[in-house]
Amino acid sequence: MSAVTELTRELVAIPSHDDETEAGDFIERWLRRETDATVTRDEIGNVVARRGSGGESLAFVGHHDVVPPDDEQIDGDEYVVEKRDERLHGRGTADMKGAVAAAMCAFRDSEVPRTSKSRAQPDGANPTTELVFASFVGEEIGGEGARHAIENGFAPDYAIVGEGSTGYSAPSVTDVAIAHKGRRASTITAYGTAAHASEPEAGENAIYRAGEAVDTIRGMDGPSAAVFGEDVEGSIVVTEIEGGSAWNVIPESCSVTVDERTVPGERAPLSQVEDENVEWTVDQDLPPMACDDEAFGQRVLAASDGAQNGDPELVTKPHATDAGWLAEAGVTCVVCGPAEPGEAHTKDESVSLDVLDRCYEIYRGAASGGEN
Structure with a gap:
């Protein structure tokens, strides 16, 4: 079992539909233990970590709240998490603790150059000089955490929001959404x-x-x-x-x-x-999102292409995400994550183990300028 899968399993097992505190505690402890980042936790429970400084900042953005589980998805004080048919099943696997786990590992493992760079050139190849990880609360109730963070100064140059973008252009292909409703x-x-x-x-x-x-x-x-x-x-x-x-x-x-x-x-x-x-x-x-920098979209697309055998495309997404709040605040966003259409909020919610690892590689590749 890969590090991303194991981390996903641990995170998914923690209930976070009524109270995200325990899941936020887990994420904060892991970041402090596994990285040299500056980690903060605000008063409503958002977890933010930063590595590097100066120049271009890229954020991996997710949320650790989930919708209420079905009866069969919870057992006592924990959610039920099962590995079957090369997929991980359980509330929050697809929406979106799997992407959060992939982003946590990519945040830890990505190299952050010390040299200062400006925003991406037309080829989108500039490396990131500040890497940010953020997991918000309250996404499922209208972006409460994202709005609070933005109101208190959260403003990376670029963001990859890890909501689902897999299976839009073709089955099992992880695409890059450059707009959503x-x-x-x-x-x-x-x-x-x-x-x-x-x-x-x-x-x-x-x-x-x-x-x-x-x-x-x-x-x-x-x-x-x-x-x-x-x-x-x-x-x-x-x-x-x-x-x-x-x-x-x-x-x-x-x-x-x-x-x-x-x-x-x-x-x-x-x-x-x-x-x-x-x-x-x-x-x-809930605001829509449109990426305002095609070079950044191409940069993440190049990372996605390098992480899989399929042919990913720039696509649009029908669902609102926290990328809408970020884009409204001036952050250049795309959406890229493991969830497939129809997986979120279902009684048999699941995520592909291969795609979890793929998203880890995509995030790392995007942080290095589009190359894996």
């Missing part, structure tokens, strides 16, 4: 005047007004954008409706929920539904 969740609330249903003309039907707003939304096109020639297609859809108080009462209010998958630089024009009787409230806005 965000998610904006909204509530549209229409107001009317209650009346007895036997005299509908005496009231104003809020459901009808909400229906008009729904028709407007149905006529909207989903946002779209292109990043380095790769298309990112968003969407907008009404997902819930709630209104009325009784079968014989004209409803005075009606609310609909809107799920919008956003793309870099674009949003659907939802303000069009607003008037004196209809209000629009944004409940959550």
